[in-house]
Amino acid sequence: MSSKRIVIKLGTSTITAGSAKISYPGLIDLARQVSILRQMGYEVIIISSGAIAAGRQILAQKDLPRQIPAKQMLAAIGQSKLMGIYTQIFGMYDLIVGQVLLTKDDLLDRRRYLNARNTLNALLSYRVIPIINENDTVATEEIRFGDNDNLSALVTNVLEADLLVLLTDQDGLYTSDPRSDPQARMISEVATEHIPEDLWQAAGGSVSGLGTGGMHTKLSAADLARKSGATVFIANGNTPDIIIKIVNGAARGTKFLPSNSTLESRKRYMLAGVQASTGILYIDPGAEKAIKKGGSLLPVGLVKIAGSFERGDIVRVRSAKLQEIAIGITNYSSDDLERIQGKNSTLIEDIVGYSYGDEVIHHNNMMLV
Structure with missing residues (x-):
């Protein structure tokens, strides 16, 4: 098996x-x-x-x-x-x-x-x-x-x-x-x-x-x-x-x-949770391209954060043209993302004092819409 x-x-x-x-x-x-x-x-x-x-x-x-x-x-x-x-x-x-x-x-x-x-x-x-x-x-x-x-x-x-x-x-x-x-x-x-x-x-x-x-x-x-x-x-x-x-x-x-399937179970969870979500992440074209190829969202690709949310919440991901391209489970709160947006992942711990990983949203916890 x-x-x-x-x-x-x-x-x-x-x-x-x-x-x-x-x-x-x-x-x-x-x-x-x-x-x-x-x-x-x-x-x-x-x-x-x-x-x-x-x-x-x-x-x-x-x-x-x-x-x-x-x-x-x-x-x-x-x-x-x-x-x-x-x-x-x-x-x-x-x-x-x-x-x-x-x-x-x-x-x-x-x-x-x-x-x-x-x-x-x-x-x-x-x-x-x-x-x-x-x-x-x-x-x-x-x-x-x-x-x-x-x-x-x-x-x-x-x-x-x-x-x-x-x-x-x-x-x-x-x-x-x-x-x-x-x-x-x-x-x-x-x-x-x-x-x-x-x-x-x-x-x-x-x-x-x-x-x-x-x-x-x-x-x-x-x-x-x-x-x-x-x-x-x-x-x-x-x-x-x-x-x-x-x-x-x-x-x-x-x-x-x-x-x-494990994937279907995760999708259902995210689709149900996004209905109550107020968090939106706006990303640059490079991050959009990476996500559409199956990559994770890194802080360097963030250009704007809207709404208030905590680590583990489900958020929407939108392109520079305001198109919604994905939903996912964020590793960081909105307050943390305001501080690390546009920064290299290696600087996360220096900026916020801890790290939950290099990714804002890992590709395993993201779904294209």
């Missing part, structure tokens, strides 16, 4: 191998598979549950407390333990990992969304494997993702990943619960634009009791991720070489085909 950026979500039942403790053999095998993927040219992002399970293991607590502060306490204890394990095990394969903790607010607020995306892209550019988890120690019910399945789908969207792998303790999505119905049949592929209602009804809750998500949350995550152009695969995390098999097209599980 052609996927080059893969998000792997590990549920608690996978990390613990169904036990009450973190499974070192399981994580060693995961690191081995990730090492192989890296050698094959893939970028890998891991969404990891298990912080609370690690905290329970340290305190030798058999039962999961119901109170939120107690769960947050366990997460605070377990998160550092879990990251220590990842650092040690992945280091055996000369892989460097970096911890990223998120809450829903981080991906709903536009500025924090951009900061999270830039941080994750920076980690990947330095060949660091992001280990992402919900920030349980500070999250309240109002800012929780609720489960890491949902988080994995949002990260897939943020990073425009090609593939999301949801590893669980079942082989895939079944027509009914295989643990209670011997006639249950596994669904090998979902290719329709909308997930059929009978599959939603068939997806039950968490059975293992180890994590917060169940098959229904995985179905919701798959539905969200495929709308952003990703292929999604639900499979058993305890199957040998499961991730390698998925990449090679030889895995047992449930495959969800994208319902949109």
Whole structure:
């Protein structure tokens, strides 16, 4: 397959191998598979549950407390333990990992969304494997993702990943619960634009009791991720070489085909957002020519900025003849662009004190109209 950026979500039942403790053999095998993927040219992002399970293991607590502060306490204890394990095990394969903790607010607020995306892209550019988890120690019910399945789908969207792998303790999505119905049949592929209602009804809750998500949350995550152009695969995390098999097209599980292309998803976002946009960038003929050839918009090509907008907003791009030629997502606010318009990109940091890149609008975030 052609996927080059893969998000792997590990549920608690996978990390613990169904036990009450973190499974070192399981994580060693995961690191081995990730090492192989890296050698094959893939970028890998891991969404990891298990912080609370690690905290329970340290305190030798058999039962999961119901109170939120107690769960947050366990997460605070377990998160550092879990990251220590990842650092040690992945280091055996000369892989460097970096911890990223998120809450829903981080991906709903536009500025924090951009900061999270830039941080994750920076980690990947330095060949660091992001280990992402919900920030349980500070999250309240109002800012929780609720489960890491949902988080994995949002990260897939943020990073425009090609593939999301949801590893669980079942082989895939079944027509009914295989643990209670011997006639249950596994669904090998979902290719329709909308997930059929009978599959939603068939997806039950968490059975293992180890994590917060169940098959229904995985179905919701798959539905969200495929709308952003990703292929999604639900499979058993305890199957040998499961991730390698998925990449090679030889895995047992449930495959969800994208319902949109990544480009189409981005276009829809920009077209919807530009309706409320007041920002307009006027450019010189040289910049217009570069954009029409597929290039990015640089500050040297800016001649005028109209309207007030922030970094991450959608703006219109117009030529010297006042013709609208493109829309795009700006890397800089209107105030910053007033200061750097007409300047060489190498001067951005000297002028505004920081840099979000050489481009005013990167060509990946621009659409000709």
